[in-house]
Amino acid sequence: xxxxxxxxxxxxxxxxxxxxxxxxxxxxxxxxxxxxxxxxxxxxxxxxxxxxxxxxxxxxxxxxxxxxxxxxxxxxxxxxxxxxxxxxxxxx
Numbered sequence: 001x002x003x004x005x006x007x008x009x010x011x012x013x014x015x016x017x018x019x020x021x022x023x024x025x026x027x028x029x030x031x032x033x034x035x036x037x038x039x040x041x042x043x044x045x046x047x048x049x050x051x052x053x054x055x056x057x058x059x060x061x062x063x064x065x066x067x068x069x070x071x072x073x074x075x076x077x078x079x080x081x082x083x084x085x086x087x088x089x090x091x092x
Contacts, residue, residue: 003044006062014060026072026079040071044047 006014022039029035029052037048047061047068059069 001042003062003064004045006041011060013057014062017041018060022046028071030071036071067089 001017006017009017018041021041025038025040027035027037029030033052035050035052037050039046044062044064049057
């Protein structure tokens with residue numbers, strides 16, 4: 001299934017397709033304490049959001065690239081930098 005096919009489905013069908021084929025990749029917590037969950041589905045990405053208690057927002061965001069994807073890349077870079085800083089500080 002392609003992204004445009006997925007976006008053309010009714011919400012209920014999108015969720016069926018999502019839960020059947022999703023693969024979790026990463027999550028990101030933003031400044032407002034909203035948790036963003038990134039999944040791969042077929043050849044595109046799907047983002048779901050929730051509060052810190054796990055209450056999911058029913059809106060599905062599907063995309064292939066752009067700002068929604070970049071924030072996950074930034075999280076990984078920040079995490080790696082933190083590990084490097086922590087390791088450097090421990091070796092002094």
